[in-house]
Amino acid sequence: xxxxxxTPSHQVTQMGQEVILRCVPISNHLYFYWYRQILGQKVxxxxxxxxxxxxxxxxxxxxxFSVERPDGSNFTLKIRSTKLEDSAMYFCAxxxxxxxxxxHFGDGTRLSIL
Amino acid sequence: xxxxxxxxxxxxxxxxxxxxxxCNYSSSVPPYLxxxxxxxxxxxxxxxxxxxxxTLVKGIxxxxxxxxxxxxxxxxxxxxxxxxxxxxxxxxxxxxxxxxGKLIFGQGTELSVKP
Numbered sequence: 001x002x003x004x005x006x007t008p009s010h011q012v013t014q015m016g017q018e019v020i021l022r023c024v025p026i027s028n029h030l031y032f033y034w035y036r037q038i039l040g041q042k043v044x045x046x047x048x049x050x051x052x053x054x055x056x057x058x059x060x061x062x063x064x065f066s067v068e069r070p071d072g073s074n075f076t077l078k079i080r081s082t083k084l085e086d087s088a089m090y091f092c093a094x095x096x097x098x099x100x101x102x103x104h105f106g107d108g109t110r111l112s113i114l
Numbered sequence: 115x116x117x118x119x120x121x122x123x124x125x126x127x128x129x130x131x132x133x134x135x136x137c138n139y140s141s142s143v144p145p146y147l148x149x150x151x152x153x154x155x156x157x158x159x160x161x162x163x164x165x166x167x168x169t170l171v172k173g174i175x176x177x178x179x180x181x182x183x184x185x186x187x188x189x190x191x192x193x194x195x196x197x198x199x200x201x202x203x204x205x206x207x208x209x210x211x212x213x214x215g216k217l218i219f220g221q222g223t224e225l226s227v228k229p
Contacts (some may be wrong), residue, residue, distance in 0.1 A: 002156070031215055042221040043158070043204060048214035054216025091157060098215030099167045099208050100146050105157040 023092030029113035033093040120220035133192040138206030145207040147188040
């Protein structure tokens with residue numbers, strides 16, 4: 001069964017540095033998402049992406065964050081000037097359509113900011 | 115704003131016993147509803163979904179959920195727990211009117227299964 005893959009599985013970065021989290025969505029999916037889960041808290045929506053542009057973003061997704069689909073297979077989340085509070089598990093997801101179509105999640109990238 | 119409440123952050127059952135994990139949503143318009151399971155060090159795996167067809171939805175691994183509009187609930191059940199069901203379970207909703215398709219998650223329920 002096709003899977004969403006995320007790399008790296010664990011990223012350790014110094015505060016203030018930039019980090020790029022990478023995802024390969026399922027190949028025939030058209031909608032792409034990033035979520036994060038801070039330890040002990042609920043999974044939170046960050047951004048959705050369709051047709052090479054952001055469809056929706058949350059309040060968390062400020063100017064520090066950006067997403068890109070640089071080619072036909074990858075979907076990236078960039079965090080500029082990381083802060084301690086960015087430490088979390090970041091999940092990528094993809095779906096064939098929005099809403100009724102279920103989202104398929106990767107195993108996540110654990111981001112640790114020192 | 116839409117919200118999801120999962121009653122009980124931790125549920126413990128004996129092997130072979132009924133599993134009941136509760137989920138309530140807040141909107142007056144029935145959303146699309148999903149249950150996901152997360153095993154340690156893994157991503158979220160879809161268990162089942164409700165999209166306004168049958169109110170009783172069957173999913174993988176013997177789980178099912180019933181949509182009750184009058185109670186704004188979508189509780190997850192399994193008749194007989196197995197040790198391998200120990201995991202964290204998340205209820206999530208998507209607003210049918212939302213173009214971006216974002217999911218709003220409950221806080222999760224950790225299920226423990228005792229031998």
